[in-house]
Amino acid sequence: MQYRRLGHSGLPLSVLSLGTWATFGKSVGRSLARNMLALAWDRGVNFFDSAETYGNGVAEALMGDVLADLRFPRDSWCVSSKVFFGAQDHPRPTQRGLSRKHVIEACEQALQRLRVDYLDLYFCHRPDPDTPVAETVAAMDFLVRQGKVLYWGTSEWPAEGIREAFRVARENHLTAPTMEQPQYNLLHRERVELEYAPLYEDYGLGTTTWSPLASGLLSGKYDGGVPADSRLAQPDYAWLHDKVLGERGEQVAKVRRLRPLADELGCSTAQLAIAWCLANPHVSTVMLGASRTEQLEHNLAALDVLPRLDEAMRQRVAQAVA
Ligand code: NDP
Numbered sequence: 001m002q003y004r005r006l007g008h009s010g011l012p013l014s015v016l017s018l019g020t021w022a023t024f025g026k027s028v029g030r031s032l033a034r035n036m037l038a039l040a041w042d043r044g045v046n047f048f049d050s051a052e053t054y055g056n057g058v059a060e061a062l063m064g065d066v067l068a069d070l071r072f073p074r075d076s077w078c079v080s081s082k083v084f085f086g087a088q089d090h091p092r093p094t095q096r097g098l099s100r101k102h103v104i105e106a107c108e109q110a111l112q113r114l115r116v117d118y119l120d121l122y123f124c125h126r127p128d129p130d131t132p133v134a135e136t137v138a139a140m141d142f143l144v145r146q147g148k149v150l151y152w153g154t155s156e157w158p159a160e161g162i163r164e165a166f167r168v169a170r171e172n173h174l175t176a177p178t179m180e181q182p183q184y185n186l187l188h189r190e191r192v193e194l195e196y197a198p199l200y201e202d203y204g205l206g207t208t209t210w211s212p213l214a215s216g217l218l219s220g221k222y223d224g225g226v227p228a229d230s231r232l233a234q235p236d237y238a239w240l241h242d243k244v245l246g247e248r249g250e251q252v253a254k255v256r257r258l259r260p261l262a263d264e265l266g267c268s269t270a271q272l273a274i275a276w277c278l279a280n281p282h283v284s285t286v287m288l289g290a291s292r293t294e295q296l297e298h299n300l301a302a303l304d305v306l307p308r309l310d311e312a313m314r315q316r317v318a319q320a321v322a
Contacts, residue, residue, distance in 0.1 A: 001044025002303065006284045008204025009151060009178045011120075013078065015278055016300055017047035019210065019287040022231055024050070025058035027291040034066045035293045041072055043300050049181075049208065049287050050114070051082035051125055052106050056089065060113035068115045078120035080208075081110035082155060082181070085125055098128035103139040107148055121208070122149040123181050127157045134168045141174035153179035153206075159195045166203050176203070184209035184283065186218060186258075186273050186321050187251060192282065206284040209277060213289070213299075215244045218273035220255050231291070254321040261317055267305045274302035275309050276317055 003012040018040045024033055037048065048067070050060045060081060067079070083106040086096035094101055103124075110119060122143065124136060143149040154162055154177055162180060169176035180199075184192040184207070192207065199205040213219050215231050222245060226232050232241050245251050255269060262272045277286045290296035309317075 001046075003046075004284050005206070006121075006151065006179050006208075007200075007206025009206060011078070011151060011178075012046075013208070013285040014044055014046045015283075015285055016045060016274070016303060017049060017208065017285045017287045018045055018296070019049040019289050020059040020063055021049075021051070021054050021210075021289060022215075022234075022237060023059075023289055023291050024062045025055035026234070026236070027231075028062075030062060030066065032293065033062050034069065036290060036296050037063070037066050038070060039293055039296055040300075041070070041077070045300075046076065047078045047080070047121075047208070047285055047287075049080045049121075050110075051080075051085070051123075052087040052110055053082070053085035053125065057087040057109070057113050060110055064113050064115035074116070079114055079116060080121035080123060081107070081114065081119050082123040082125040083107065083110075084128065098124050098131045098136040098139075100135050100139040100142075103136060104143065107143055111148065118148050118150060120150050121179065122152045123155045123179075124153070124157070125155050127154070127161045133161065133164045134172070137165050137168045137174050137176075138172070140177075141169070144175040151178040153177045153181065153208075155181035156183070156191075159199055162196075162199060162203075162205070177205075179206035179208055179284065181208045181210060181287075183211050184277055184280075184286075185212050185214045186276055186317065187214050187254065192280070196282070200282045207282060208285050208287055209283050210287050211289070212274045212277045212286050213270055214251070215240055215289075217244050217251055218255055218258070219268065219270035220259065222252050223256065257320040258317065261313070261320060265305055265308050265313070267302070268298065270299060271302040271305050272309075272317065274299055275305035276314065278302070278306050279309050279314055
């Protein structure tokens with residue numbers, strides 16, 4: 001495993017980490033979750049990502065149960081939660097959003113589900129147009145000062161919103177955000193590469209990036225249709241189908257064009273796609289998702305591809321899917 005500091009903070013995160021969306025508590029039950037966390041740990045992964053909304057808290061409870069069972073020393077791994085969407089199908093107004101009330105209560109609830117005394121990373125899962133940014137920054141600062149959160153950040157905030165959070169924090173001597181959690185993969189690049197570009201220099205922003213395989217698409221698994229045991233076949237994720245494959249399946253054709261390049265590198269398209277994300281130095285950690293232990297094992301081996309992915313090859317890869 002390799003480790004990178006989370007932006008300009010001192011926190012070293014494994015460059016590959018493990019997320020729980022759409023898997024833990026869904027396709028991944030307790031024994032599989034235990035195997036996956038044990039494998040990840042064994043390979044040096046030190047960051048596990050979750051959110052209040054994943055399975056309405058079930059993913060966090062499962063991860064907390066397994067981490068307690070595995071008894072890895074608490075000072076050797078990091079866990080995250082995210083607040084905004086709520087942990088109910090139909091949250092009441094105070095059970096969602098980024099008000100001081102919900103940010104603080106959601107943190108308490110995540111601590112209980114995850115069975116930890118503090119969250120290493122805590123994210124505002126989306127911007128909240130109904131809450132002043134200053135209120136959210138103050139709530140995060142309060143949690144940091146209480147020792148309940150070590151690093152806080154945003155997820156899918158526009159650059160302007162992130163700038164405002166930094167400005168408010170600096171002007172009021174409050175704890176500024178450390179990281180953003182954006183989608184980043186070969187088919188979704190603009191925000192990380194262009195919109196956020198000035199933020200890395202100006203604020204030392206770190207990134208924990210999501211969906212390196214675009215929900216599995218970049219593994220090539222959707223080449224011949226939608227396999228019955230895949231994410232896009234799950235009724236809960238019907239809304240993702242066109243988003244991921246394109247209305248006429250045009251995204252699938254792009255992935256086919258990656259095959260010869262992966263062959264040249266002696267790896268799979270999944271490993272190529274993950275290594276390609278890792279090659280961006282502004283990515284602090286690439287969060288993997290897996291519904292089986294074999295997928296996780298396979299994806300972790302993307303690290304071996306990284307040294308073979310020089311600048312010329314990175315450009316050919318990007319052109320292949322452009
Ligand atoms: P990916 O894009 O890597 O998709 C993972 C899924 O792809 C797996 O669950 C599996 O689904 C399939 N897959 C993975 N590896 C392989 C393989 N080698 N061969 C074939 N299929 C494979 O990542 P996620 O979309 O899961 O995102 C990763 C993490 O990022 C999440 O767990 C979550 O923690 C975080 N996230 C954050 C968001 C945010 O808004 N902040 C939004 C989304 C995710 P299957 O087998 O079921 O087809």
